[in-house]
Amino acid sequence: xxxxxxxxxxxxxxxxxxxxxxxxxxxxxxxxxxxxxxxxxxxxxxxxxxxxxxxxxxxxxxxxxxxxxxxxxxxxxxxxxxxxxxxxxxxxxxxxxxxxxxxxxxxxxxxxxxxxxxxxxxxxxxxxxxxxxxxxxxxxxxxxxxxxxxxxxxxxxxxxxxxxxxxxxxxxxxxxxxxxxxxxxxxxxxxxxxxxxxxxxxxxxxxxxxxxxxxxxxxxxxxxxxxxxxxxxxxxxxxxxxxxxxxxxxxxxxxxxxxxxxxxxxxxxxxxxxxxxxxxxxxxxxxxxxxxxxxxxxxxxxxxxxxxxxxxxxxxxxxxxxxxxxxxxxxxxxxxxxxxxxxxxxxxxxxxxxxxxxxxxxxxxxxxxxxxxxxxxxxxxxxxxxxxxxxxxxxxxxxxxxxxxxxxxxxxxxx
Numbered sequence: 001x002x003x004x005x006x007x008x009x010x011x012x013x014x015x016x017x018x019x020x021x022x023x024x025x026x027x028x029x030x031x032x033x034x035x036x037x038x039x040x041x042x043x044x045x046x047x048x049x050x051x052x053x054x055x056x057x058x059x060x061x062x063x064x065x066x067x068x069x070x071x072x073x074x075x076x077x078x079x080x081x082x083x084x085x086x087x088x089x090x091x092x093x094x095x096x097x098x099x100x101x102x103x104x105x106x107x108x109x110x111x112x113x114x115x116x117x118x119x120x121x122x123x124x125x126x127x128x129x130x131x132x133x134x135x136x137x138x139x140x141x142x143x144x145x146x147x148x149x150x151x152x153x154x155x156x157x158x159x160x161x162x163x164x165x166x167x168x169x170x171x172x173x174x175x176x177x178x179x180x181x182x183x184x185x186x187x188x189x190x191x192x193x194x195x196x197x198x199x200x201x202x203x204x205x206x207x208x209x210x211x212x213x214x215x216x217x218x219x220x221x222x223x224x225x226x227x228x229x230x231x232x233x234x235x236x237x238x239x240x241x242x243x244x245x246x247x248x249x250x251x252x253x254x255x256x257x258x259x260x261x262x263x264x265x266x267x268x269x270x271x272x273x274x275x276x277x278x279x280x281x282x283x284x285x286x287x288x289x290x291x292x293x294x295x296x297x298x299x300x301x302x303x304x305x306x307x308x309x310x311x312x313x314x315x316x317x318x319x320x321x322x323x324x325x326x327x328x329x330x331x332x333x334x335x336x337x338x339x340x341x342x343x344x345x346x347x348x349x350x351x352x353x354x355x356x357x358x359x360x361x362x363x364x365x366x367x368x369x370x371x372x373x374x375x376x377x378x379x380x381x382x383x384x385x386x387x388x389x390x391x392x393x394x395x396x397x398x399x400x401x402x403x404x405x406x407x408x409x410x411x412x413x414x415x
Contacts, residue, residue: 050320050339052242053160054189054213061220063189063213065113065164066239068320068340075333079130087325087337088264088317090131090174093347096264096273097175097316097376097407099354104176107353110201110209111172111181111346114189115158117165119330120145124181126334127170127327133177143169145183148197150204155187159331166328167338168212168346174324175350182206189213191220191250195228202231207357210349211238211256212342214248214288221249221294229255235352235364235413239341240312241288244279245384245392245400251311252292257365258311259348260402261287261318261341262378277381277394277401278319278339286383287318287341289400290391300366303398305388314368314412315378315402316344316351352413359415368404371412372397375405 049072054065073086094101117123121143128136136142147153165183172181184201186193194213201209209231229236229250236256241248251258261278279286291306303310317324320339327335358364368375378394383401386392391400398404407413 053163057189057215060216060218061191063114063191063194063215065161065213065342066242066340067164067167067212067338067342068242069163070320070323070337070339073337075336077329077334079126085130085325085327085335087323089325090133090177093174097351098409099175099351099407101177103178103354103410104350105178106180107176107208108180108182108206109172109176109346109349109353110206111165111168111183112186112194112197112201112209112211113161113165113168113183113213114186114194115156115161116154116185117162117330118157119162120165120169120183123166123327123329124169124173128173130327133173136173136181142180144181145185146200146204148184148186148193148200150200155185157330162330163328163332163336163338164212164342167324167326167342168210170326171324171343171346172350175347176353179350179353191215191224195224198228198236202234207234208349208353209234209236210346211236211250212345214239214241214251217247217249217252217293219294221252224250225253225255225295229253231255232362233358233360235349235358237345237349237352239345242285242340243288244283244286245290245386246288247290247292247311248288251288252295252309254295254298254309255363255365257348258313258403259341259344260289260312260315260400261344262315262402262406263319263322263381264317265322271376275376275378275406277378277383279381279383279401281382281385283384287312287315287401289383290386298363298365300369303390305390310391311400312403313365314348314375314404314406316347316406318344348407351407351410355410355413362415364413364415367415368412371414372404374408374411376408377405378402
């Protein structure tokens with residue numbers, strides 16, 4: 001009779017454990033077949049094996065979370081050697097983006113989402129224990145959850161947003177294991193409530209604030225810009241969207257770092273990884289990009305085909321087909337593989353945290369434009385068809401879907 005063995009990862013064995021996790025993940029998730037060439041056989045992000053965790057908003061001013069879940073990956077609860085998580089883990093991201101797991105001590109990354117995840121802290125503990133990361137709890141001061149007013153009157157729980165919250169806090173843990181995490185839960189997915197939660201995060205001292213949601217642009221965006229996102233000295237990141245070419249708000253805000261998405265795969269290059277635009281030239285899915293209808297162009301953007309604010313600024317992995325391991329047990333089955341630009345936003349917020357406190361009075365969205373040589377330039381792929389073509393097609397230098405590129409260390413995210 002087969003007997004399950006519990007897999008316990010301590011700090012000293014984290015590297016070995018992660019390697020084991022990565023191998024087992026491929027096997028258990030059905031991503032590894034008889035030959036090593038099966039990465040190309042993973043389902044497309046737009047295929048039947050992906051679902052949105054949150055419904056798209058039906059009214060102006062409403063937002064939806066941008067997390068996508070793979071439905072073709074075996075899910076399971078807990079930690080066991082014969083059912084290790086699928087998807088990319090902390091050491092994968094640290095390797096791909098040349099990040100130090102020891103930096104960021106004492107920095108607080110805030111996650112702003114709507115509704116409540118009752119299992120946020122316990123699920124975070126499972127994720128971190130699995131990968132040998134330091135504990136991050138309310139008791140040790142590393143984790144804190146508040147409502148949009150800074151209290152503990154949490155909003156109504158929601159399974160879709162709970163999955164988003166799990167993705168967000170796990171990505172902060174993966175990229176900046178030494179960071180503190182502040183989860184601010186808005187009482188609804190209305191922009192005013194989410195914006196109030198952004199202001200609360202800044203009031204509580206967070207210098208890095210991730211927002212993994214979006215909605216359509218409208219005439220009220222400029223008002224929301226000044227009310228919620230104009231926080232000099234604070235790095236505010238926002239997902240660019242998951243529907244391919246097209247602009248969403250608040251990624252279009254002139255004050256935020258709009259984060260696009262890539263497909264990230266291991267290869268035999270000196271870097272050990274390759275990236276392309278998440279999306280296809282036929283459009284309809286993939287990282288959002290384009291030219292804002294309302295927001296003015298910030299002074300640091302120099303592209304000439306868009307007179308207003310161009311999206312995105314930088315990017316990170318977002319394709320569910322090359323997705324991230326996430327643990328979510330609230331009306332979900334534990335280990336999942338998630339993607340969407342909901343993943344890339346907290347990744348980039350955490351890279352800012354690794355880079356150090358932003359200079360007072362500055363807008364950190366401008367930093368990458370002063371350090372373009374310190375990014376991985378993504379030059380292949382598209383998220384639709386458009387004119388001018390750079391707003392939807394990757395190329396050398398700036399492009400819409402991936403911005404200036406992905407992190408190559410932290411130099412591009414310093415003031």
